[in-house]
Amino acid sequence: MNVPESWRDVLRNEISQPYFADLSEFVLRERKAFTVFPSEREVFTALQLTSPHDVRVVIVGQDPYHGAGQAHGLSFSVQHGTRIPPSLRNIYAELHSDLDIPLPSHGNLEAWAQQGVLLLNSTLTVREGEAGSHAGHGWETFTDAIISYLGSSQEHIVFILWGAHAGKKTSLIGQHHTVITSVHPSPLSAHRGFFGSRPFSQVNRALLDHNQSEINWRLESE
DSSP: OOOOOHTTTTTTHHHHHHHHHHHHHHHHHHHHSEEEEEEEGTTHHHHHHHHHGGEEEEEOOOOOOTTTTTTTSSTTOOOOSSSOHHHHHHHHHHHHHHHHOOOOSSSHHHHHHHTEEEEEEEOEETTBBTTTTTTTSHHHHHHHHHHHHHHHHOOEEEEEEEEHHGGGGGGGGGGTTTTEEEEEETTTTTTTTTTTOOHHHHHHHHHHHHHHHOOOOOOOOO
């Protein structure tokens, strides 16, 4: 698995660890035996679109979508032409409520990534139709290393941690950063504190407070 060049120096130690070789072998075996998402070339889309020195915001997800045509390497995002999943619909509803931004017509979040929003799942691959099937094989160690690196960065970063799984990453993040937490936007939990949490205006306020430019959260139509 080829980590994007802009991240290789940062992650050199991780890539050289035995666990990463084992993880690569595991994913290769899985691809031979099953359908695995996202495609091999899209596993590191989040890192390809947002280089280390460009990161201003991190949104931590858990698992790639496990249905055909959905996952493309960005947390919560889906490919163009794919139905918007329920959690992302709730994110859009809160975006509209928070900043009065029109509800997007698609679920592709690449425009956010290109502005320095790292859309990082904890696990970067999944077997078709089996949520969590690639958890516990090394991806969490790898993505925790990314969060730790950014969490120790001197440059201010805003971390969005939705749900209990993402919330555990708080210990990896230095106190000089901004951490925004709430329940997960899933339909199972969104009504318990996600709706009304106004994360997008919180992000922009924190960026401005640190003399950084705001994120344009508006997504243009396809």
